[in-house]
Amino acid sequence: MEYTKKVKTRIAVVMLSMLTFISGYAGVWISGDDGLSMQPSMRDHLTFEDLMNPEYSGDGPIDNRYFLPIGESAPALDDLRGTLTVPRMVMEKSTYRYNDYQNFPGFSVDFFTYEGYLVPVTRTLIVSPGNWSLILSPGKVWSEPGDRGMSRASFPFTLGSPPDRITAGGEAHNGVATFLFDSTQISAFRFQVTQETAPDGDIYDMWGHFPMEYHPAGIPDQETLEAQFADELASQMPIHPWSELESLYDPQVLTSLTVDIPPNEISAAGIVVDGVLYLQPSLTRYGEYPYPRYMHHAAMSISKSIGAGIGMLWLAQRYGEGVFDLHVTDYLEVSANHDGWDEVTFGDVLNMATGVGEYAPYPRPFDPTANESGGNYINWYLAETTAEKQSIVFEQGNYPWGPGEIFRYTSAQTFVLSAAMDAFLKTQAGPDAHLWEMLQEEVFRPIGVYHMTMIHVPNGPGNPGIPLMASGLRITVDDMGKIVTLLQNGGRHNGDQLLNASKLAEALYQTDQAIGLPSGKTFTFGDQAYHMSFWSIAHRTQDGRFFQVPFMSGSGGNTIFLAPNGVTTFVFTDFGQDAYSLNCPSLAESIQPYPGEGIRIGLLVLKGVWLIPENLQKIRIANDLLLSWIGLCAASWVFLLVHITRSARVTPRLKWVWLLITLLLGPLSLLAYLIFDRRSRHAAVIET
Structure with a gap:
């Protein structure tokens, strides 16, 4: 008993000490x-x-x-x-x-x-x-x-x-x-x-x-x-805690957004749905960040989509869709010692399909990032002026294929596009027009994005320089939420069409056909594609429809997925892996169904979004053979039905057996029946 009292006393003292400690930090x-x-x-x-x-x-x-x-x-x-x-x-x-x-x-x-x-x-x-x-x-x-x-x-x-x-x-x-x-x-x-x-x-x-x-x-x-x-x-996007979203949807499903990423490796992650941004806690190595709305994230190559991609969609709205067909050589002094740039359009550069490059001069096997390493790549990044950067780009060789044919991800060429866009804008709006300033004035500020910054490359005295566009964007979740809302709304804000609607629909893969150039990666439901600065991943809905779900991607594992149902998922991280992103299309579908019929597949077997030409050809041959076989089976069944109905030598039960077998085996079964029928006739003749 005495021992028990001592233990209880010690427990009480410990609990009192803990309560005293906690009370000092219990917080308000x-x-x-x-x-x-x-x-x-x-x-x-x-x-x-x-x-x-x-x-x-x-x-x-x-x-x-x-x-x-x-x-x-x-x-x-x-x-x-x-x-x-x-x-x-x-x-x-x-x-x-x-x-x-x-x-x-x-x-x-x-x-x-x-x-x-x-x-x-x-x-x-x-x-x-x-x-x-x-x-x-x-x-x-x-x-x-x-x-x-x-x-x-x-x-x-x-x-x-x-x-x-x-x-x-x-x-x-x-x-x-x-x-x-x-x-x-x-x-x-x-x-x-x-x-x-x-x-x-x-x-x-x-x-x-x-x-x-x-x-x-x-x-x-x-x-x-x-x-x-x-x-x-007043224009801030509503930001609600992640726990609120967990009270509305299955928390286990929601965890798939950042699965396998350590929490301390996540700068920001969340979902934008119905005009509200649901944000996970913004952690640092010393507790939560006090100002998550103003935390800036290195967008890395997401800059290509928000910078060059949206920039081209704005130019198309302002000057017509023909801007995608403008030739780079009409607006920049191209110093290349080959003619590879002669037919390259603004659209080709946005698609990463110029047909110009230095490394891996072969279309297969796929090597989409061949130009993202090596001496030229490093030299281009280290070059300090626009002229120096362009010179390094134009020193690169020419591939044996032409523009628009093969996807080759080349960040340096996105900067060339930025310079060409700026030069074109000056021909239309005057020599004092600057691409990033006008893009801010006519697209970003109207939607409430007032202070998003982009690295600029010096371009001589007296001007702000050329926006890098290949990377260099630093973005807050508030900025991001407003931008994806604009994209999900078809480029329209408060009744004003800020971005070209038809080209935006194309960029977001909102067509009934599979589009984009294949990257060489294939997932469960089809090939990954790249088109107009947006990637896509093939997705099959729970009821069997197929979609190409667009997303922006940046080094480190940054992704922004824009599902066709209006749900946007995003993760900013430098963890270096983006395998989690394969879950985003399904996660978005769990929040609300995908609209529309999706992509017209037109396949009976191996259904999916197939873009790699040689694989697609094999799949089409397989489907053609299957269709031919189905046709032969149908013809055999009809022929057998007519023939067997007139025959008195086959019992009713045996008739159904033959019809069922022919339905499955087609001409093979018909051939077997004809042999059987001939032998039956021959046996009948012998008997008589």
């Missing part, structure tokens, strides 16, 4: 960026003393929750209006590598507060030689009792690949920063970067504690800027 629910987050109820990191100390005290990143309000909080006690300046300084990092890229780029940017938000005036890509590029996004301001009359602020930011590391293709490293302020003074600038989309393997933490200057001053056109930000808030 506070409103996060797009939902509710459990926060500690007491601030023991990033305290007033920590931030007011000019020297850094700490041993690395902390949980991201501390960059949001902790415990009791209230609105900010002061407005912030003026210029914030942070110098270029050496960051701490969790790796001994990348010492050439260890400086925080610094910035000097106007900020203002608006209804609890901290808003940077500059939202474009801030680029300076030898530095990480920088994207600043809106954050929050508030006050806490322990801050001695000062207010707090935090905001998200993104570090992008330095210009001389353009081989990284536009990777995105997401961080969050915080500081204290009042009307006259400001604390140190504390930040940490603990998440990224970096398929090249640049995965590590960065952090720092830097001096910061605040120069209070009026913001030029602040009323206009406030109105623009209010419009931005």
Whole structure:
């Protein structure tokens, strides 16, 4: 009994200790960026003393929750209006590598507060030689009792690949920063970067504690800027937690979206359906990201679809579908020493079917990415100007086939298309027209995508350069949700047709015929295809209809699937594998059925979406043979039926046996019957 009492006492003490510990961190629910987050109820990191100390005290990143309000909080006690300046300084990092890229780029940017938000005036890509590029996004301001009359602020930011590391293709490293302020003074600038989309393997933490200057001053056109930000808030896409979707549909089915991907490898994943984006938690190595709506993702080759693909669809709406038939040589100085480019159209480049390339000069076996490696590929990425990049592209050889015949994925040629599109636009809209600026003005801003950034390649003084388009896009889930909604709505927004409807339907494989060039990959229900910058995967619905489901794809495993039922699934990751994506067409179908009849297959056996010519020919021969056999069986059955009906030598039961066998074996059974009938006749003659 005494032993039992001691055990019970120890258990009680342990439980009391646990409750005491938990109560200190039990947290209160506070409103996060797009939902509710459990926060500690007491601030023991990033305290007033920590931030007011000019020297850094700490041993690395902390949980991201501390960059949001902790415990009791209230609105900010002061407005912030003026210029914030942070110098270029050496960051701490969790790796001994990348010492050439260890400086925080610094910035000097106007900020203002608006209804609890901290808003940077500059939202474009801030680029300076030898530095990480920088994207600043809106954050929050508030006050806490322990801050001695000062207010707090935090905001998200993104570090992008330095210009001389353009081989990284536009990777995105997401961080969050915080500081204290009042009307006259400001604390140190504390930040940490603990998440990224970096398929090249640049995965590590960065952090720092830097001096910061605040120069209070009026913001030029602040009323206009406030109105623009209010419009931005009003046009935000509704983002609901993933748990809400799990309450509507089978959670086990929903897990197939990111199956086999470790949660810490996922930058963002979710589903867009009926105008709502359902988002999984945006995890970092130090807790959830405080501002998931503003987390930027390295789109990588998804840039080809959203940049070049949508760009061509916009040009087709503005100037007619004939833009797909324009010749590259009419708009660019092609320096190639062969005539391979002479007949290449804008559409051929968008289809990755120029017939021009350096490696694997044979159509079979399939080698669709032959031009995505080797010296030319690296040299092209490292080239710093538009002229240098084009020169490297045009130095490549000519394949023995012509344009439009063989799919060869070549990122460098997408940049050539971008330059040609820009040159064409200048012939129509004037020399001051710039492709990305007009695309933003006439497509992206009208749908509420105000600050999506694209890497530009210098093209001489006095202009913004040529958009890379091959990669270089950094996109938020809010941007992505609005763009896929535009595509799913046939290129129409608020009654305005922004993209050419018929060409968009073609790009999204919304036809009754199998289209696109085969990539060489074959899956359960048919061949993978590429068409107008969109990939497709063959899918058979539960009731037996066939579809080509379009998707965008980027290095690292990034995918955006646009199912024909209006459901969009997306995953941003640098895990390096995309096998999970095979589940996306079925996952979309589990949410709502696919509409329409699908693709007209016209096959009796081996039904599927077949595009590889030699395989398709074999399948058609097999189907022709089957049709011929069915025809012979039918003719044999009819002949036998007529003959056997007139015969008195066959019993009724035997008649049905012969008819059934002939239905299955056709002319073989008929031949057997005729032999049997002849012998029966012969036997009857002998008997008589």
